Amino acid sequence: MNDGLSTIEKTIASDYKYGFTSDLEAESAPKGLNEDIIRFISAKKNEPGWLLEWRLKAYRHWLTMTEPNWANVNYPKVDFQDVIYYSAPKQRVKPNSLDEVDPELLRTFEKLGISMAEQKRLTGVAVDAVIDSVSVGTSFKEELAELGIIFCSMSEAVQEHPELIKKYLGSVVPMTDNFYSALNSAVFTDGSFCYIPKGVRCPMELSTYFRINAENTGQFERTLIVADESSYVSYLEGCTAPMRDENQLHAAVVELIALDHAEIKYSTVQNWYPGDKDGKGGIYNFVTKRGICQGAHSKISWTQVETGSAVTWKYPSCILKGDYSVGEFYSVAVTNHHQQADTGTKMIHLGKNTRSRIVSKGISAGVSQNSYRGLVSVSKNAANARNFSQCDSLLLGDRCGAHTFPYIEVKNSSAQVEHEATTSKIGEDQIFYCNQRGIDTETAVALIVNGFAKEVMNQLPMEFAVEAQKLLAITLEGSVG
Amino acid sequence: MLSIKNLQAGIEGKDILKGINLDIKPGEVHAIMGPNGSGKSTLASVLAGRQDYEVTGGSVEFNGKDLLEFSPEQRAGEGLFLAFQYPVEIPGLSTVNFMKTAVNEVRKYRGEEPLDAVAFLKLMKEKMALVNISKELLTRSLNEGFSGGEKKRNEVFQMAMLEPKLAILDETDSGLDIDAIRIAAHGVNAIRTKDNAVLVITHYQRLLDYIVPDFVHVLYNGRIVKSGTKELALELEETGYDQIKSDYQFA
Numbered sequence: 221m222n223d224g225l226s227t228i229e230k231t232i233a234s235d236y237k238y239g240f241t242s243d244l245e246a247e248s249a250p251k252g253l254n255e256d257i258i259r260f261i262s263a264k265k266n267e268p269g270w271l272l273e274w275r276l277k278a279y280r281h282w283l284t285m286t287e288p289n290w291a292n293v294n295y296p297k298v299d300f301q302d303v304i305y306y307s308a309p310k311q312r313v314k315p316n317s318l319d320e321v322d323p324e325l326l327r328t329f330e331k332l333g334i335s336m337a338e339q340k341r342l343t344g345v346a347v348d349a350v351i352d353s354v355s356v357g358t359s360f361k362e363e364l365a366e367l368g369i370i371f372c373s374m375s376e377a378v379q380e381h382p383e384l385i386k387k388y389l390g391s392v393v394p395m396t397d398n399f400y401s402a403l404n405s406a407v408f409t410d411g412s413f414c415y416i417p418k419g420v421r422c423p424m425e426l427s428t429y430f431r432i433n434a435e436n437t438g439q440f441e442r443t444l445i446v447a448d449e450s451s452y453v454s455y456l457e458g459c460t461a462p463m464r465d466e467n468q469l470h471a472a473v474v475e476l477i478a479l480d481h482a483e484i485k486y487s488t489v490q491n492w493y494p495g496d497k498d499g500k501g502g503i504y505n506f507v508t509k510r511g512i513c514q515g516a517h518s519k520i521s522w523t524q525v526e527t528g529s530a531v532t533w534k535y536p537s538c539i540l541k542g543d544y545s546v547g548e549f550y551s552v553a554v555t556n557h558h559q560q561a562d563t564g565t566k567m568i569h570l571g572k573n574t575r576s577r578i579v580s581k582g583i584s585a586g587v588s589q590n591s592y593r594g595l596v597s598v599s600k601n602a603a604n605a606r607n608f609s610q611c612d613s614l615l616l617g618d619r620c621g622a623h624t625f626p627y628i629e630v631k632n633s634s635a636q637v638e639h640e641a642t643t644s645k646i647g648e649d650q651i652f653y654c655n656q657r658g659i660d661t662e663t664a665v666a667l668i669v670n671g672f673a674k675e676v677m678n679q680l681p682m683e684f685a686v687e688a689q690k691l692l693a694i695t696l697e698g699s700v701g
Numbered sequence: 702m703l704s705i706k707n708l709q710a711g712i713e714g715k716d717i718l719k720g721i722n723l724d725i726k727p728g729e730v731h732a733i734m735g736p737n738g739s740g741k742s743t744l745a746s747v748l749a750g751r752q753d754y755e756v757t758g759g760s761v762e763f764n765g766k767d768l769l770e771f772s773p774e775q776r777a778g779e780g781l782f783l784a785f786q787y788p789v790e791i792p793g794l795s796t797v798n799f800m801k802t803a804v805n806e807v808r809k810y811r812g813e814e815p816l817d818a819v820a821f822l823k824l825m826k827e828k829m830a831l832v833n834i835s836k837e838l839l840t841r842s843l844n845e846g847f848s849g850g851e852k853k854r855n856e857v858f859q860m861a862m863l864e865p866k867l868a869i870l871d872e873t874d875s876g877l878d879i880d881a882i883r884i885a886a887h888g889v890n891a892i893r894t895k896d897n898a899v900l901v902i903t904h905y906q907r908l909l910d911y912i913v914p915d916f917v918h919v920l921y922n923g924r925i926v927k928s929g930t931k932e933l934a935l936e937l938e939e940t941g942y943d944q945i946k947s948d949y950q951f952a
Binding site: 650653655656663 | 749751752772773776782785788789791794798799800802807810842859863
């Protein structure tokens with residue numbers, strides 16, 4: 221009577237640790253979406269005419285599109301007229317320092333363990349905090365400004381750097397790219413903008429914490445990072461959201477542009493509310509992330525640790541246009557209870573001697589479904605392109621699923637494309653071995669899972685790695701007992 | 702220290718242990734020998750608390766406490782250690798990190814403060830020297846790609862780190878050549894004190910040349926059929942288990 225499976229089913233009972241709501245006064249648009257709402261958002265943000273036109277064009281295109289249904293996920297249809305597309309925390313004057321920021325807001329951050337004051341003082345991380353779509357505090361801006369680095373909210377960038385926004389916005393993810401990116405283009409409220417000038421190595425990790433707050437508020441951020449020739453930047457994005465019973469939609473767009481010899485490292489820890497253990501509530505995370513290695517010898521590296529959301533639909537991709545450019549994708553995706561994730565990457569080799577590397581680690585528990593979906597495409601002109609892909613799945617229990625959908629399109633015979641995949645289960649033997657050394661089952665699972673994900677975790681900047689390790693353990697609490 | 706009375710246990714409804722009686726005092730080394738299928742490894746698993754096995758009767762007292770009431774991790778905290786016959790592999794987890802977690806979990810169980818990184822490293826260096834193991838091995842993924850001898854040496858290292866009151870060695874010699882046996886045995890002897898005890902489970906006598914037992918017990922068909930001193934092991938080596946089998950076939 222191997223008790224293994226029933227054992228593995230036991231520990232499914234941990235509450236979402238960040239499930240609190242802070243009481244901020246919001247100034248919202250009415251529910252629903254039409255051209256007037258888009259005009260309202262654009263006017264609220266005091267945007268130039270060309271951007272309003274851009275939004276309206278995206279909206280009109282979106283109306284002609286249908287929601288994609290090819291992903292290996294199931295969820296009730298989203299009613300896009302039941303979403304509030306604009307909600308900003310009310311603030312009388314624009315804050316110049318943290319002291320002027322609504323203390324309730326700061327407390328929210330403290331509960332998340334990201335006290336800005338602490339971060340400023342201890343870690344040297346500049347934080348551009350986004351709550352309900354509007355940036356409320358930006359630190360380190362002056363220090364960065366001395367190097368010519370622009371790091372600000374998207375709204376601010378629209379006002380102060382319109383030439384850059386006009387040039388790059390939608391240049392990697394066109395407004396017509398897909399259903400969600402079109403929607404985002406029409407209604408995005410804020411996000412982050414970052415520009416690293418020629419030859420500058422950004423001396424600190426740039427970081428944004430996103431957080432969904434007001435009820436029924438869809439979140440549509442827009443992030444744009446431009447690394448000019450021979451520059452370097454490492455960007456961190458972290459997310460937690462308060463507990464909600466209704467599903468919330470999140471459709472962000474992230475665009476990265478790396479010019480000659482530039483390098484962008486983009487790391488995400490995503491911990492949105494995944495829904496309760498019965499699959500009620502949770503965030504729908506439909507994100508479009510894409511970077512272009514525009515210049516020769518440029519490099520874009522995506523690292524993601526995905527532990528949250530009820531449904532995830534996300535494929536951070538690299539267009540390797542410049543010769544000798546490099547794209548990397550390191551991913552850990554954890555699903556528990558009723559979570560569904562369909563995630564992976566696309567590596568589009570256009571330039572000569574381009575290289576890409578994909579390391580995907582999927583961990584499934586409960587009755588969750590975890591899919592890797594990846595495309596490696598080598599175009600006719602991409603001589604000597606190389607790709608290595610590794611997709612490993614770890615299963616906890618026998619009611620979850622792990623799936624791999626690798627797509628490979630090679631049109632140049634000098635290309636080398638390798639794909640490796642493994643699937644394993646956490647064994648009762650491994651757990652008993654740990655138990656016998658005095659380690660309880662929960663800790664044992666955390667050790668085994670972190671070992672499994674180590675190759676990806678090692679890619680994370682230090683201050684993120686510790687948080688990410690804890691998140692893996694928290695997410696799987698209760699999945700084995 | 703350990704008092705086993707009429708212990709009966711089985712797996713999937715099949716009786717394997719049919720009434721084991723055994724007393725072990727601090728400072729003693731006991732050896733349990735027996736042919737394949739006699740229940741040797743089952744005894745080790747039951748003592749360590751493996752869930753697959755069901756205890757159907759009898760009692761086990763460990764330092765005055767009812768051992769069978771404890772979970773496997775609590776038993777480790779109480780000072781029981783099992784050196785596995787087949788140590789498992791955990792990819793991506795180094796022995797160093799594994800042991801740091803284990804040592805501090807056991808300390809927590811005993812109400813002691815966790816060791817900080819400096820104190821842990823000091824303890825580790827001390828034990829590495831004691832059991833003659835390289836740092837290179839300890840920074841690799843736990844048991845992954847280890848040779849048989851390296852795995853067993855790693856078990857002995859872990860034993861040294863956790864300083865158990867009772868160490869159970871389950872067929873530590875299986876699959877090892879004589880040099881590897883000698884190294885493993887040397888490690889075990891190095892950590893023996895008058896306060897701890899060792900239970901060696903083995904099929905062959907040769908390990909007992911290096912870990913010299915005070916008492917030898919022969920396990921057959923779920924019962925201890927014969928007990929004696931180390932000479933009994935030599936005697937068995939001479940006659941083989943066939944004599945025992947024919948003597949106790951219907952016992």
